Amino acid sequence: MKKGLFCVMVCVMTMFAQQALASFACTGVPRVAMNVGGSVLINIGYGWHSICSPTTTINNVSPDNCRELHKEFMLAQATNKAITFYYDYNNTSGKTCSTLGNWVTPNPFPYFILF
Secondary structure, eight states, X not given: OHHHHHHHHHHHHHHHHHXXXXXXXXXXXXXXXXXXXXXXXXXXXXXXXXXXXXXXXXXTBOHHHHHHHXXXXXXXXXXXXXXXXXXXXXXXXXXXXXXXXXXXOOSSOOSEEEO
């Protein structure tokens, strides 16, 4: 029992440590699409953002990881569950959720996604 509680505590502390680093975070229920080039596009209310490709590594997201992310995004969309993207832990861009752009690969790219 103590070991299980310890694991839960470590997971919760890790989650909050990642969130504490964020300069800004964007939350919303995802709409998921895929363009003709195969890129996975996500819209959580701030524009369509190209996140990854199931065939090519983009922003250090491998095709295998992209396929897993796509499944998670689709599940969140199907269950109407909000997800949060965390951006720019160095606070260098000055951007916000609404200034990331539309139909772009977000810059800065999210470094953490909470499902």
